[in-house]
Structures are given as structure tokens and as C-alpha cells.
Amino acid sequence: MDKLKLPKLLIAGAIFYVVVQALILTGVLNGYFVVIINRSLIFVILAATLNLINGITGQFSLGHMGFAAVGAYVSGTFTTLLFHLSPHAFGDNLGFLAAIIAGGIGAAIVGFLIGFPSLRLKGDYLAIVTLGFGEIIRTILNNIAYVGGPRGLLGIPKFSGFTIIFLFTFFTIVLLRNLVQSSHGRAMLSIRENELASELAGVDTTRYKVLGFVIGAFFAGIAGGLLAHLLQIAHPTQYGFYASSILLIMVYAGGMGSLTGSIIAAFSLTFATEGLRVGIDWLRDSVGIPIGTEWTMVIYALLLIFIMLFKTEGFMGMRESKILIIEEKHV
Amino acid sequence: MSETTPVLSIQGMSHYFGGLKAVSDFTFDVPEGVIYGLIGPNGSGKTTTFNLITGIYTPTQGKILFQGENIVGMKPFRIVHKGIARTFQNLRIFSNLTVVDNIRVARHFTTKSGIFSSFLRLPGFKKETEQVMEETMELIKLMNLEKRAFEIAKNLPYGELRRLEVARALATKPKLILLDEPAAGMNPKETEDLMNLVRRVRDEFKVTIFLIEHHMKFVTGICERVKVIDFGETIAEGKPEDVVKDVKVLEAYLGRKAVVC
Numbered sequence: 001m002d003k004l005k006l007p008k009l010l011i012a013g014a015i016f017y018v019v020v021q022a023l024i025l026t027g028v029l030n031g032y033f034v035v036i037i038n039r040s041l042i043f044v045i046l047a048a049t050l051n052l053i054n055g056i057t058g059q060f061s062l063g064h065m066g067f068a069a070v071g072a073y074v075s076g077t078f079t080t081l082l083f084h085l086s087p088h089a090f091g092d093n094l095g096f097l098a099a100i101i102a103g104g105i106g107a108a109i110v111g112f113l114i115g116f117p118s119l120r121l122k123g124d125y126l127a128i129v130t131l132g133f134g135e136i137i138r139t140i141l142n143n144i145a146y147v148g149g150p151r152g153l154l155g156i157p158k159f160s161g162f163t164i165i166f167l168f169t170f171f172t173i174v175l176l177r178n179l180v181q182s183s184h185g186r187a188m189l190s191i192r193e194n195e196l197a198s199e200l201a202g203v204d205t206t207r208y209k210v211l212g213f214v215i216g217a218f219f220a221g222i223a224g225g226l227l228a229h230l231l232q233i234a235h236p237t238q239y240g241f242y243a244s245s246i247l248l249i250m251v252y253a254g255g256m257g258s259l260t261g262s263i264i265a266a267f268s269l270t271f272a273t274e275g276l277r278v279g280i281d282w283l284r285d286s287v288g289i290p291i292g293t294e295w296t297m298v299i300y301a302l303l304l305i306f307i308m309l310f311k312t313e314g315f316m317g318m319r320e321s322k323i324l325i326i327e328e329k330h331v
Numbered sequence: 332m333s334e335t336t337p338v339l340s341i342q343g344m345s346h347y348f349g350g351l352k353a354v355s356d357f358t359f360d361v362p363e364g365v366i367y368g369l370i371g372p373n374g375s376g377k378t379t380t381f382n383l384i385t386g387i388y389t390p391t392q393g394k395i396l397f398q399g400e401n402i403v404g405m406k407p408f409r410i411v412h413k414g415i416a417r418t419f420q421n422l423r424i425f426s427n428l429t430v431v432d433n434i435r436v437a438r439h440f441t442t443k444s445g446i447f448s449s450f451l452r453l454p455g456f457k458k459e460t461e462q463v464m465e466e467t468m469e470l471i472k473l474m475n476l477e478k479r480a481f482e483i484a485k486n487l488p489y490g491e492l493r494r495l496e497v498a499r500a501l502a503t504k505p506k507l508i509l510l511d512e513p514a515a516g517m518n519p520k521e522t523e524d525l526m527n528l529v530r531r532v533r534d535e536f537k538v539t540i541f542l543i544e545h546h547m548k549f550v551t552g553i554c555e556r557v558k559v560i561d562f563g564e565t566i567a568e569g570k571p572e573d574v575v576k577d578v579k580v581l582e583a584y585l586g587r588k589a590v591v592c
Binding site: 179182193197318326 | 385387406407411412416419423427428432436437440441442444449450451452456459463464502
């Protein structure tokens, strides 16, 4: 019986896709807005997966963008190489898909190498390790001439369009929702709630912390690959601490542990960043106040302080929208 | 319920915190199917004993045999898988999860669905989820928490949280349950109900119960064997009615003068 009923999430996703696609085709949304929407969708993946690590498993990772960098560079190198070898190899986008998945796997492997030793420790060690990792990966990329060094990896073919990015984002959210609302997901949640009690309820806490971290890294790698193939460049500065802290703000503003919150925050903050950029340019050029776009970070810092003081649980708290809740049969 | 094979056998177990001897050369057996009490004044090493048995601490010396197998050095979750569950003196509830989810976490390690079948919600996963839910609801009924099943745990009153912890411990399908001061903070009526509940749990789930308690009335009313400790040393062991008459026990609880008078 419940097979006839279309899942709410599928309906919501379809409506979103059709509306945006219609607005693009009718020319209401110009290329600029489409890029912002695409960026928002990619940030949904990044924020939601960071939420899996920080909000759901209760760890504290500060270098999530580092995994996106791994994904971006692995997949970018892959497609640029293929593209140069035979420019028409992508008639069916299969090579692109393989590259994106390879980026995800690369990020997951790095995630395992980082997470396995540091997640065995308790407390703030993970924060320190991931903060260091984010910077190390940026410095490494800055110094590898093969991937462009400080110039960045250029000439990445453009494969990410709205449809592809939407599909990846949609499936990531579906999979994350299924995971969080499964027995494995509850094991992760219990670690956040009380690690000792979780261990004494039979949960292999180290395993689940590492697992959450690796899954988060995998999808962050996917997001990085999508971003590189949208912007056609992968640059070390895109993936530094600044970008990671924007992700953190998204997770906190949306609500720790709420995928709904991460989705809303990824969209609102991506649009807000663009709005602030336009607003600051206007203040500088028309009003004559000598400030630059770096002031967006000041505003975000104030936003974070505001959240910490007045709305610690974020926009959604730990709640999920009904669209994201899997109904269970009650006995 | 034969009393011949001890479910838990502790042999020469000592534990030091730096220079402080928290547990000194404990040797005792907990026979299968009994309700065994561990009593002693504050700071006498009761909770440390529980922490040693559950693997939170590793004893400095000695062996802990659970059903004949030495569990010293095993990780706490492995010991749970072997069949030892516990509750905590200061509640450790998953406050932001529902009552049902609190219990289901403890059933997780017995489930077989892998991470991928959970990702994709395959039929086998769904069937297993439903089965776990059924068993969870049975435990909830036993603990008289039906009305609270889908509430967030932090909204429950203290007495119900205590019962929830027992339900969570039972969900791991243990052979031995350690209850750390189950009657703490309860009024006489609640204590009475708890005593009945502990007996019912022992009889229905065929588990051995090992508990720490301050309430003398509770201990004498329910335990079949009692061990009294003070400053990490055993001062008496035996049937509760004999132990309470022991001079050393009275001294430990009331002071030497009170006994002499």
C-alpha cells in the first residue's frame, strides 16, 4: 500500500526541479542566478555532510572543505587528462560521472587516514587535526606544479549543469536521510548524546565516528568535484579555512543535527553572500564608504556570535521538516 | 537457575588510582539467577567495581571471568556484546532522542543490515527494522512507558527515566545486569514498585542481577546475597539478614562509637 504513495521528498524535489527549470527556460532566471542556485545546491551537500559529522555524530571537524578540495582536484585532473586525450569521449557523460565518483572515493580515503587516528581520541583533538589538515591540503595543492600550483587547476571542462548538480544533491540528501533514520544513524546520534552510554549500549563508538567521518568526506569530495566542473577551475584558496568556516556557520545557523536546517542555511547564506557582495560594492562605489568584500566575513562572524548568544540551537534546532521524516508503522 | 556455575567470577581484582587503592583484592562469585547486592558507604569502591567489570577501567591486577571467559582488557562495547549490561548512578540517557530510539540504540549491535542496505532501505532492512520495533514496544510495555514511547526522553520525569535505562539495558539481551543505585532519589512507594520490577525482570528475562544500593531496606528486601565493602576492602559477605548484624558493617555505616553503645 505504501508503495502507491509517492514519497513526500520525491514530490518536493520534483517540484523544485520543475519550477527552477521552467524559470531558466522562460528566461526569468539569467545565467548569474543559475550559478548561484548551483552553488547553493553544492553547498547543501557540503553543509549536510558536515552536519553528519558535527551535528549528528557530535564530533567537531573544522576542515571539511579540505575533502572538497581533494574531490575537486582528483576529478578535475581526471577529466582534464581525458579531455586532452580525446575531447569527444564524453558524449554520454560517463567519464564525468566516473571522475566525480573517483573524487569522492579519494576524499573518503583521505578522510579515513585523518579520522582513524584522531577519532580514537576524545575531546578537541579532532578539531585541531582537521584544522591542520585543511591548511596542509591547501599548502600541498599550492606547491604541486602538476595541478597548477598557486595558479590553480585550469581548463577543467564544464560538465556540471543544473540538472546534474540537482540530481547529485537530491540523492545525497535522500541517502543521508535514510542513513540518519536507520539503526546505524541512531548509533551515531547516541554518540553525540552520550558517548559512554552509547558504548555501554553496545555501540562500537570508534567505528561509528570514523564511519560518519568517512561518509561525510566522500560526499564532500563529490561536492568538490561538482564545484570544479561548474566553475571550470579548482584553486587552493577556494578550499581554505575561510570556506570551511562558512560551512560551519551554515551547520550552526541551520541547526546541529537537522538536515532541513542545513538545506535552508546553505541556500540562504549562499544567496546572502552574493547579496552582501552586491551591497558592499554599492556602498563603496556609490556611497563612497571604503570597504571591500572581505567585510562579508565580519558580518558572518557577527551572525555566528548572535547565534551563539541568542539562538544556540539554530534555525531548526534538531527538528526535521516533515518532508524529510520517514514514517514508521507503529505497532 | 542452578547456583553451581557462577555467571560472574572475580578473582583477586585490585585497582589503583595513582597511589589510592580503590579496590583491594576482591574475590567473589555471582551465582547465576540471583539478585546480588554490593553495598558500602560513599567512596568505598562500588561504582569503581562496576566500571571495572564493564571495561571502562582495566583492573591493575586480577581476573574477571564472565561465564568462564576472562573479559579483562576487552573494550566496553565487546563486553556488552558478551552479555553484561548496566545502568548508571547518574542517569545517562540519550536526552534528545525519543524513548523508542533510546531503546533501539541498544538493539543496534544485534542487527545485521549493513550500511548500504540502510542507505537504500532494502526489503531486508525494512523487515529487520519492524522486528526491532516490535521487541522495543514489548520492553516499553513491560516498563510501563507506553504513553511516553514517542516522546523526547528529556521531557520524562526522573522515575520514568530510571525505568527507561533499565529497558535500554535489557534491550542488549544481557545475561547479567548491573544496576548502579537503582532506587536513588525514589520515594518509598517508587522503591517498592522498583523491587517488584527487579524481581520480574530477573524471572521473565532469566538474567542475573548485580546491584549497588544505599537503601538498606531495598537491599535486605530484595537481595539474596550481599557483599559489603569499605575503603576498597571486603568487610562482610553472605545473606543479607546475617550481614546487617555484622559488627564491622555497623561500624562502617554508623561509626565505632554507635556500635559500642
